[in-house]
Ligand SMILES: O=P(O)(O)OP(=O)(O)OP(=O)(O)OC[C@H]1O[C@@H](n2cnc3c(O)ncnc32)[C@H](O)[C@@H]1O
């Protein structure tokens with residue numbers, strides 16, 4: 001089986017490798033468009049970005065399975081929270097999604113993001129380090145190293161892998177609520 005992942009971000013690629021390395025022949029990181037804003041601002045937009053990346057990666061690399069992982073922010077009760085979504089697609093049109101951890105950003109970081117900066121850029125300024133987004137991530141910084149960005153996406157990729165296995169095994173139907 002060949003898996004394509006729609007990013008070259010090392011923190012994301014490491015999470016996919018940790019879950020799938022033993023059971024697939026090839027894992028190909030491939031740069032793709034997310035189809036949404038560079039800084040998504042809702043769960044819906046972030047999830048859409050993950051699905052778009054997964055589809056693009058699968059098609060571009062002619063892989064058996066495509067995976068997309070996307071980070072975004074969402075406003076809840078006056079605070080800005082980081083949210084994370086993942087999607088797995090296959091050549092038969094199966095689309096599996098999973099949401100991951102969420103945590104609030106400190107005020108000074110949230111303000112910069114609300115003013116239009118990407119979280120990745122703000123995190124580098126805030127920490128005085130470079131490329132935090134490919135390393136421990138904002139989650140690593142704000143959990144004092146307890147949970148890295150790879151740990152966080154590892155959990156999401158496990159949710160994707162497990163659901164996919166269950167879906168293939170049982171051919172379970174997934175809920176599609178009627179649109180209003
Ligand atoms: O190359 P890609 O795959 O795009 O990796 P990315 O780091 O840009 O990740 P996303 O596009 O999924 O994330 C959207 C934005 O939120 C930022 N972001 C999300 N989670 C982050 C984290 O834990 N640490 C730092 N930046 C984060 C990210 O850098 C982007 O500015």
Ligand SMILES: [Mg+2]
Nearest residue numbers: 034038039120
């Ligand atoms: Mg990005």
